[in-house]
Amino acid sequence: MTNHSHNEHHTCCFIIPPDILTRLAESSDRATRSGAIDSLELSARMRGRREALMGIAVSMAVAAGTKRRTVYDAQNARSLPGKLIRGEGDARSKDTAVNEAYDGAGKTYDFFSKIYARNSIDNRGMRLDSTVHFGRGYQNAFWDGQQMVYGDGDGEIFNRFTRSLDVIGHELTHGVTEYEAGLVYExxxxxxxxxxxxxxxxxxxxxxxxxxxxxxxxxxxxxxxxxxxxxxxxxxxxxxxxxxxxxxxxxxxxxxxxxxxxxxxxxxxxxxxxxxxxxxxxxxxxxxxxxxxxxxxxxxxxxxxxxxxxxxxxxxxxxxxxxxxxxxxxxxxxxxxxxxxxxxxxxxxxxxxxxxx
Ligand SMILES: [Zn+2]
CATH class of the missing domain: 1.10.390.10 (Neutral Protease Domain 2)
Known part of the structure; x- marks a missing residue:
């Protein structure tokens, strides 16, 4: 493991790259256009929030060697993490997005644990937090340096972002990279x-x-x-x-x-x-x-x-x-x-x- 402080890196990790959103922001369809502009604007704001939180992002690790997941519901608002809906071992929710976020985080944890003997993102049992229903029709998903955040998509171009297991694995791996090589995001x-x-x-x-x-x-x-x-x-x-x-x-x-x-x-x-x-x-x-x-x-x-x-x-x-x-x-x-x-x-x-x- 390289010896560096992970919070000096501004890794930001939106799954939908800006070129797609920029293109959608020029769409002739009004709803698509305003949704994309909204997502771009919000993405810029989240980057600011992440940088503001960098100083306190280090203390998330716990000693536990087991998987610990929590899923929150932002209820279409934009404050994180939102309302706690499901913790580790809790029964399934009626909400598909909640269950997908929970299961996807679990499959990612199990993969790194069983195949590479890694204990969560930081290899010290870090809790895996996810927030679903972030914003209204939000067209992206991201790792903010502390947790996963999923939009519902606008339904016109994008479906809900918890649908794709590799996207969940992708975002959580940004956390792993932050703690290991610490590759700068440029x-x-x-x-x-x-x-x-x-x-x-x-x-x-x-x-x-x-x-x-x-x-x-x-x-x-x-x-x-x-x-x-x-x-x-x-x-x-x-x-x-x-x-x-x-x-x-x-x-x-x-x-x-x-x-x-x-x-x-x-x-x-x-x-x-x-x-x-x-x-x-x-x-x-x-x-x-x-x-x-x-x-x-x-x-x-x-x-x-x-x-x-x-x-x-x-x-x-x-x-x-x-x-x-x-x-x-x-x-x-x-x-x-x-x-x-x-x-x-x-x-x-x-x-x-x-x-x-
Ligand atoms: Zn990414």
Whole structure:
């Protein structure tokens, strides 16, 4: 584990990137337009709140080694956390969003615990808090540095955000990254931050469904778009750039190769865009390694996130680190290490090492 204070990093983690909301804010449909403007404005305000809370966000850890979840209802208001509805071990609620948030947090906890022996987000049993029904028709979900927050969606473009298990896993993994590598949320380190959330978000889903790498859909956010949108998901790790193509929200902008790397100042330097490149590399690695992606590929990436990267690591650093972790776990020139090298080469990154590895 790297030795840094997690609260010096302003990790903010909205699942819907600003380019989609900006596009919707220009929609000819009045309701869609006002909903998107509202979500953008609120997102900016939540960033301010998070920064204000940074100083006190450290003391959430508890000694307990068991899963502890709480789900709150914001009742369409915007104050957090809202009214407590369901605590750990409580009976199911009549509210689907409450149960989805509770179950999704539980599946994410179980995945990290059983597969990587990690005790919650901070590895010290941190309580997993979620708030549902945040705002009215709010078109996003996010991790605010302390808890998960889910909007209901507007029903026109987006469904409720608790529907998608990989989105829940994605957001909670932002918490893990904050406590481990602490990747800053801009440019290549920010795209890696997004990448690790997609990797473990997808693996939480694959593990829950008992799917091999070959059987998995490798999609992030299936079911978030309504039927009115021409798109299957928000992102595809298998085929970045193909998740949606729609007159209202535009086309999926993700590149799948370094030669298509997008230089932009929006979206914190394209953190939700260029993450397509390492996402594709992870998919290529998992397919080459075969079997369940969380076993070999996931283990290599988890070790890399926890012990090899720092706040400013870039794609090349990540490629080199995963390659060296593969040597550490499986041996020099093992099939596993070769698979990792080939996976990064497939996206235009050649492994460079100082020790001839
Ligand atoms: Zn994210």
């Amino acid at each position: 440019d290549q380190p920010g795209a890696l931050n997004e990448h690790f959330s997609d990797v473990f978000g997808s693996l939480v889903k694959q593990y829950a469904r008992k799917q091999t790498a070959a059987k998995a859909d490798w999609l992030i956010g299936v079911g978030l778009f309504t039927k009115h949108v021409n798109g299957t998901a928000i992102r595809s790790m298998k085929a970045p750039g193909t998740a949606y193509d729609d007159p209202q929200i535009g086309k999926d902008p993700q590149p799948d190769h370094m030669k298509k790397f997008v230089k932009t100042t929006s979206d914190h330097g394209g953190v939700h865009i260029n993450s397509g490149i390492p996402n594709k590399a992870f998919y290529e690695a998992a397919i080459r390694l075969g079997g369940n992606a969380w076993e070999k590929a996931g283990k290599i990436w988890y070790e890399t996130l926890c012990n090899r990267l720092n706040a400013r690591s870039n794609f090349q650093d990540c490629a080199n680190a995963t390659h060296d972790v593969a040597r550490q776990l499986y041996g020099l020139d093992s099939v596993e290490q070769r698979a990792i090298r080939e996976a990064w080469e497939a996206v235009g990154l050649k492994i460079s090492t100082t020790r001839g590895r």
